[in-house]
Amino acid sequence: MDIRFSAEDEAFRREVAAWLDAALTGEFAAVRGRGGPGDDGALVEERRAWEKKLASGGWTCVGWPKHAGGRGLPLSQQVIFHEEYARAGAPGRLNHMGETLFGPTCIAFGTPEQKRRFLPPIVAGEEIWCQGYSEPNAGSDLANVQTRARLEGSDWVIDGQKVWTSWAQWADWCFVVCRTDADSKRSQGLSYLLVPMKQPGVTIRPIQQLTGDAEFFEVFYDGARTARENILGAPGDGWKVAMATLAFERGVSTLGQQMQFRNELEEIIRIARENGKVEDPTIRQRIADAWIGLEIQRWNALRTLSDRAELSPAGMIHKIYWATWHQQLGELAMEVMGDEAEIADAFPYQLKRLQRLFLFTRSDTIYGGSNEIQKNLIAERALGLPREPRPSV
Numbered sequence: 001m002d003i004r005f006s007a008e009d010e011a012f013r014r015e016v017a018a019w020l021d022a023a024l025t026g027e028f029a030a031v032r033g034r035g036g037p038g039d040d041g042a043l044v045e046e047r048r049a050w051e052k053k054l055a056s057g058g059w060t061c062v063g064w065p066k067h068a069g070g071r072g073l074p075l076s077q078q079v080i081f082h083e084e085y086a087r088a089g090a091p092g093r094l095n096h097m098g099e100t101l102f103g104p105t106c107i108a109f110g111t112p113e114q115k116r117r118f119l120p121p122i123v124a125g126e127e128i129w130c131q132g133y134s135e136p137n138a139g140s141d142l143a144n145v146q147t148r149a150r151l152e153g154s155d156w157v158i159d160g161q162k163v164w165t166s167w168a169q170w171a172d173w174c175f176v177v178c179r180t181d182a183d184s185k186r187s188q189g190l191s192y193l194l195v196p197m198k199q200p201g202v203t204i205r206p207i208q209q210l211t212g213d214a215e216f217f218e219v220f221y222d223g224a225r226t227a228r229e230n231i232l233g234a235p236g237d238g239w240k241v242a243m244a245t246l247a248f249e250r251g252v253s254t255l256g257q258q259m260q261f262r263n264e265l266e267e268i269i270r271i272a273r274e275n276g277k278v279e280d281p282t283i284r285q286r287i288a289d290a291w292i293g294l295e296i297q298r299w300n301a302l303r304t305l306s307d308r309a310e311l312s313p314a315g316m317i318h319k320i321y322w323a324t325w326h327q328q329l330g331e332l333a334m335e336v337m338g339d340e341a342e343i344a345d346a347f348p349y350q351l352k353r354l355q356r357l358f359l360f361t362r363s364d365t366i367y368g369g370s371n372e373i374q375k376n377l378i379a380e381r382a383l384g385l386p387r388e389p390r391p392s393v
């Protein structure tokens with residue numbers, strides 16, 4: 001494993017930094033630092049325009065292969081791009097799901113026609129995607145999906161309810177896991193349908209979160225339609241395709257996430273210096289611990305990515321490690337803010353960035369696989385402990 005950056009990589013780093021610095025001015029100055037965790041609903045139209053701006057510079061889908069319309073960057077330069085993106089304070093990506101989840105899955109499983117139809121608008125920053133997996137009784141137990149789809153003429157007709165669908169309100173398309181074999185159970189008989197969101201059969205209701213934002217939604221499908229060909233993989237292959245999408249969640253963009261964490265830690269240190277909390281020995285120790293945790297995350301992510309072994313034990317600890325660390329960082333932020341942590345910025349519920357961070361990090365140990373589920377995975381797959389009992393089919 002060699003994770004040093006070459007002179008060419010360093011030149012690339014300067015190119016990325018210079019482009020971002022120039023781009024995040026004028027009409028885009030306002031999006032700097034916006035749209036991160038707990039702030040996902042901020043400046044949506046401006047961030048939509050930002051997606052197109054990024055695309056105009058060739059800075060979307062930088063890790064996708066060139067034949068799929070991406071930039072085809074080597075791993076080291078993908079890491080650099082994501083690090084510089086966060087360092088510049090560029091905004092939370094509105095099409096994170098399209099670029100990092102759906103796109104790679106479409107590249108792996110899509111037909112040539114599907115790739116031609118769906119990949120270019122993601123690269124161009126024109127079509128936003130969301131993920132329709134979870135249901136009221138199918139979260140950790142995803143195989144319990146009850147949303148159904150049946151073929152009617154040239155369309156799939158979809159009925160059911162999804163929940164916690166992030167960015168559903170702003171998305172043009174959703175990849176929806178549905179039961180297409182009415183008699184099937186558990187992971188059998190599921191399909192991965194691509195469903196347009198802006199149609200009469202789709203009703204979207206916001207769920208307000210602790211932060212005051214509503215970045216996720218209940219989505220009701222009542223006779224919603226999508227064309228027969230809008231299915232990734234064959235009917236009944238949905239579980240396999242859905243699991244492949246989840247594997248892409250641990251991609252290189254996690255390095256960018258860590259750079260964003262670094263920005264948050266720096267803000268905490270700045271406040272601690274300003275209000276004198278930095279003199280408190282326990283706070284100093286916790287800040288040092290947070291910094292050590294961040295370094296561990298970075299090296300572990302680089303090790304996992306450069307070994308390309310995402311299902312190695314090193315890869316498996318990644319989610320539980322960063323989620324737990326980030327939650328503790330939110331708690332540290334509140335300690336450092338002291339009394340200020342208790343007071344909103346303005347009536348009725350305008351929160352400071354670190355207050356939103358603290359509240360949003362409560363969800364880190366839930367989404368993308370809860371801590372308990374991650375522990376089950378580590379126990380069974382990394383340590384070879386006996387499988388926990390599964391629901392009977």
Ligand SMILES: Cc1cc2nc3c(=O)[nH]c(=O)nc-3n(C[C@H](O)[C@H](O)[C@H](O)COP(=O)(O)OP(=O)(O)OC[C@H]3O[C@@H](n4cnc5c(N)ncnc54)[C@H](O)[C@@H]3O)c2cc1C
Nearest residue numbers: 131132133134139140141164165166363366367368370372
């Ligand atoms: C901010 C946020 C964004 C999200 N975005 C999306 C999205 O865009 N699309 C989408 O489809 N979903 C999304 N989700 C949903 C997320 O995937 C689920 O919340 C998650 O899978 C947990 O499912 P659940 O909420 O139904 O909880 P449950 O599965 O009901 O779990 C409840 C509790 O029981 C524990 N538990 C469950 N099973 C076990 C077990 N076998 N062993 C031990 N403990 C167990 C869990 O760890 C948890 O503590 C999002 C969630 C959040 C918080």
